[in-house]
Amino acid sequence: MLLRSETFEGVTPSGTPKSLDLGGEAARAILFLTSSCLDCRRVWDALASMRRVPAGRFLVVTPDPSTEDSAALRSLAAPGVEVVMSSAAWLELCSQPAPWLVTVAGGRVIRSVMAPTSMRRLARLLRP
Numbered sequence: 001m002l003l004r005s006e007t008f009e010g011v012t013p014s015g016t017p018k019s020l021d022l023g024g025e026a027a028r029a030i031l032f033l034t035s036s037c038l039d040c041r042r043v044w045d046a047l048a049s050m051r052r053v054p055a056g057r058f059l060v061v062t063p064d065p066s067t068e069d070s071a072a073l074r075s076l077a078a079p080g081v082e083v084v085m086s087s088a089a090w091l092e093l094c095s096q097p098a099p100w101l102v103t104v105a106g107g108r109v110i111r112s113v114m115a116p117t118s119m120r121r122l123a124r125l126l127r128p
Contacts, residue, residue, distance in 0.1 A: 001112075002108055004092060006107045008088045008092070010089065014070070023106070030060075030102045031058060031099065032062075032099065034062055034068060034098050035062070035068060039098070043099045047078050047081055047122070050078070050119055057126060093109065099115035
């Protein structure tokens with residue numbers, strides 16, 4: 001699936017503006033999570049228990065602060081995990097209920113699957 005837009009605007013959970021550019025050739029995994037769903041909490045826990053988070057290879061996208069709890073996200077996000085709150089990215093790329101995992105490369109969605117909730121399976125999917 002070709003992306004309609006390769007750039008999305010959002011904010012970090014602390015409120016800092018953040019632009020997502022998904023047009024690069026390198027594959028990037030995007031986890032679509034919320035702070036409230038039970039399976040999403042399992043993914044947050046799995047990310048927190050990973051010894052090394054593959055920096056730059058993936059990010060977490062949540063809905064905008066108007067519908068998502070920024071303070072809860074700040075407490076859930078493990079160090080080194082990039083979190084962007086962008087309903088525009090969510091609506092464009094997340095076609096299923098959270099937790100969902102999409103891999104993007106070259107402005108195309110190359111994988112779209114339910115995100116695994118175990119640390120081992122998640123680490124395998126996020127490996128370069």
